[in-house]
Amino acid sequence: MNQPASAYFIEERHDPNETHTLAVLVQNEPGVLARVIGLFSGRGYNIESLTVSETESQTHLSRITIVTTGTPMVIQQIKHQLDRMIPVYQVVDMTQTKRSIERELAMVKVRGQGEHRVEALRLADAFRARVIDATTESFVFEITGNTDKINQFIDLMRPLGLVEVSRTGVAAIGRGPEGM
Incomplete structure (x- = not known):
């Protein structure tokens, strides 16, 4: 055999x-x-x-x-x-x-001072995240995009003082003139 x-x-x-x-x-x-x-x-x-x-x-x-x-x-x-x-x-x-578009929204709270604070703002700008709340010790950023983009942003914020994340989950819609 x-x-x-x-x-x-x-x-x-x-x-x-x-x-x-x-x-x-x-x-x-x-x-x-x-x-x-x-x-x-x-x-x-x-x-x-x-x-x-x-x-x-x-x-x-x-x-x-x-x-x-x-x-x-x-x-x-x-x-x-x-x-x-x-x-x-x-x-x-x-x-x-x-032929679909998927997006998610997340609010990301980051605590930091000095260089960490500056770096968090720089990264937020690069990811087109908006500051929706700011104190002398923390920021809350609002970011929208696909899930991979949100995950990357969160991973980069971890060493800078990530405190909390709240995500909406994925919303999706088909491209073109037809509906579901």
Whole structure:
């Protein structure tokens, strides 16, 4: 039974876990968000980011934006299970459309004096972060951008006296004239 080594091994060179941003259009009524979150927790799926807001008040529709990670098969299962829920009108995988814009807002509090204070202001300017509160001992910066930009800014503020971070989670929208 001498078979070549290639007969025994099929090598895959990709990360099995992918991050996807899902936009879910739902009826704005009590309990809908709990049901959506219950779907994730009941099956052991993780939510990296979650934002919810009513987007169409006349029709009482809300948009839930969920960032989650999993294998392609798990992501597919999540989308199918969300699609089958009664108050869900539409599920769009914004990651797969390749035509979406994602943004997040963060407020970052940094304590510092002297050179640390000057460096924090310089970095904030480079990242286009705005000072929304300032005292003689601290700043609160407001920064918007993609998640990687926010993470970079926070990492650079750590050694300068990072105190606290508050993030909104990802909001996403498709490019072009079409809606969801």
